[in-house]
Amino acid sequence: MFGIRSNNIGIDLGTANTIVYAEGKGIVLREPSVVAKNTKTGEIVSVGSEARDMIGRTPASIVAIRPMKDGVIADYDTTVAMMKYYIEKAMGKRSNKPYVMVCVPSGVTEVEKRAVIDATRVAGARDAYVIEEPFAAAIGAGLPVMDPTGSMVVDIGGGTTDVATISLGGIVSSRSIRLAGDKLDDAIIYYVRQKYNLLIGERTAEQLKMDIASASVEAAKDLDDQTIRGRDLVTGLPKTIEIPAVDVAEAIQEVIQEIITAIKETLEETSPEIAADVIDHGIVLTGGGAQLRHLPEVISDATKVPVFVASEPLDCVAIGTGESLKSIDVMKKK
Ligand code: ADP
Ligand code: MG
DSSP, rough: SSSSSEEEEEEEEOOOEEEEEETTTEEEEESOOOOEEETEEEEEEEEEEEHHHTTOOOOTTTTEEEEEEEOOOHHHHHHHHHHHHHHHHHOOOOOOOOEEEEEEEEEOHHHHHHHHHHHHHHTOOOOOEEHHHHHHHHHTTTTTTSSSEEEEEEEEEEEEEEEEEEEEEEEEEEEESSHHHHHHHHHHHHHHHHHHOOOOHHHHHHHHHHOBBBHHHHTTHHHHHHHEEETTTTSSSEEEEEEEEHHHHHHHHHHHHHHHHHHHHHHHHHHHHHHHHHHHHEEEEOOOOOSSBBBEEEEHHHSSOOOOEEETTTTHHHHHHHHOOOOOOOOOOH
């Protein structure tokens, strides 16, 4: 604080992406939450985008692991290895151990929260603290979280969708459902398999989603088809087909409806005052899933509330986690 360079960092440890925010610098690292390991020796082959490019393409001796699942740690040791690598990469090896603020989804258990704190310490943090993800997302999206007015944020990541209303610095009502970007990809894989007898990989499905998926079947009629490759389940051979955008929109409808249900339920649980505030200010979408085409319109139609996408939706949680580092100095003195 007194002339000493801060080495506090905030980590958005997401199911899909890990983002590191350094106090005084802003975002210093953005990488997929993927680790490639040698199955025989247990040795780490690569971390991040290089490891992600190996998903579905590894020989028998290598596995590409996504150590976070549904917003929580699924593979402890691999998570530690990944965080260690990212903390070192963000801080430089010679620097002092940082104090780290990490986000967790709002619905996690004490045990899951504990695991995140432990993993962060083992990975090289001097000490670790957690912040609830929707709260961080709201700060990062620039919502007036400390004011006596209700805000609503919906963070759609890879593993979870976190919905929360916030007022006076706290979460008023929230829902965390284990249904987000990954489930959209799964739904596309399933649909293509059923309709075209074609087996596609998760990277292909995700690309298809980013390129042509729409939350609205109606609006998808104006979008272009996309060429995809996979394995024909009848002949067993590689095959190329054209997928209409309407098919992709159909494929993801069920998941979209479940996200909408979670939003409606969270709205129903809030006080009339907060509901009124949300109607005035609208719902803000964050996370990678917020970028799905026509999603704001579809949610707005279903809830009768205006819906906006935050600027830089992928970075909101990291920015909010970083912003909340200011409070670490208070906690340290405890
Ligand atoms: P997490 O916090 O769980 O790591 P992110 O907020 O980083 O997740 O978002 C990752 C998810 O967002 C992935 O499922 C990815 O496929 C999805 N995504 C990224 N860009 C888009 C896009 N343009 N359209 C739809 N989904 C997207
Ligand atoms: Mg996230």
